[in-house]
Amino acid sequence: MPKLRQTPSQTVGPYFAYGLSPEQYGYQQNLTSIAGSQMAEGDIEGQRIRIEGNVYDGAGNPISDALIEIWQADSLGRYAHPADPRGSNNTFKGFGRCGTGTDPRRRFWFDTIKPGKVEADQAPHLNVIVSMRGMLLHAFTRVWFSDEAAANATDKVLNTVPEARRHTLIATHQGGGVYRFDIHMQGDSETVFFDA
């Protein structure tokens, strides 16, 4: 039995912007951002892609105060973290953060690189945390890519998801390296969220 209980989660609230993403929201004179939408700068190896989308509430309205965070491997499927024994030898950090409050259409977006396969039985994917006012604890989801159908078909996690709901986890290639990934908090197309 653990000795201590986990500190409970509380909502990120409506005012996270200047604490968590100050540069995106124009507060950079006081605090820099540790992470933002630009994840692949300079000469980082890999195919440049953009992931963008809306977060919809149960009434189908786009949410203007959600925070999306993504964690991903580099183009060779390596995480920039000591637990990945292969080690990433480039400067790609793998973490991005974007609020939905600055785009006029309430989208989040990430300019990044397409991740490689982390393990043989996993297709390329992004790991996602969704937080917002009205969520007392964040939700985990993942993004797979529509143009990786063969790899997706054998992905060990995607295959645990009921087939009828898998589409909620697939970002749709719009052409030109832009992928659309909408998050539906509720409803018939409710995005699959994981107990990670």
Next chain:
Amino acid sequence: MTETFNPRDWSGQPAYIAPDYKSTPLRGPTKPLIPLPQSLSELTGPVYGHDSVSGDDADLTRNGRRNGEPLGERIVVAGRVLDEDARPVPNTLLEIWQANAAGRYIHYTDKHDAPIDPNFFGGGRCVTDSEGRYRFMSVKPGAYPWPNHHNAWRPNHIHFSLFGPSFVTRLVTQMYFPGDPLLDLDPIFLATPAETRDLLVAQFTLDLTEPNYALGYAFDIVLRGRSATPTEA
């Protein structure tokens, strides 16, 4: 055997849908979560160490100054970040944000009719040391009204965001102050099960109080621990 992170302690966490907190019913997931076995994607996570903090990032009484000191009661907020086995979590980033002493956030969507303090920003960060310790200087945040229900007021609180050692240890929470009469009226605080609610309330202590300068509050934070699990066959 391999080490994985303990599951979320669901019995001690608020539910996604807490009807008294009126923005949850349309925003919380309603379908059952799908179990995700931990692989490298969950056992790794963003690494932000001491190089992500500089200058007065951890001193909110200084990092927003323009022409003087912020108004309000100065406070020290300090404690340790631990895992469930009481092991310190070293070198992990804490990010905080809060209202000023009058209960006003600097955020552009905060329309509360209370003064903005030109010398207070309200955001900061620091990294735990090798023993998991952290320390912020700030001013005590004020209470403020919010539109949840008639005459609703949020208790004084500071928002905390932590990463911990992996993607699944991430925690976003709020720290409250002891003896606040608004706690028993706050649907966000009350959405937390009674048995873990007190873990969100800091303790006043003279040990952290700086004579003639600032009141001290202790707030320890516990993240998901690790356990050995059989390796997949």
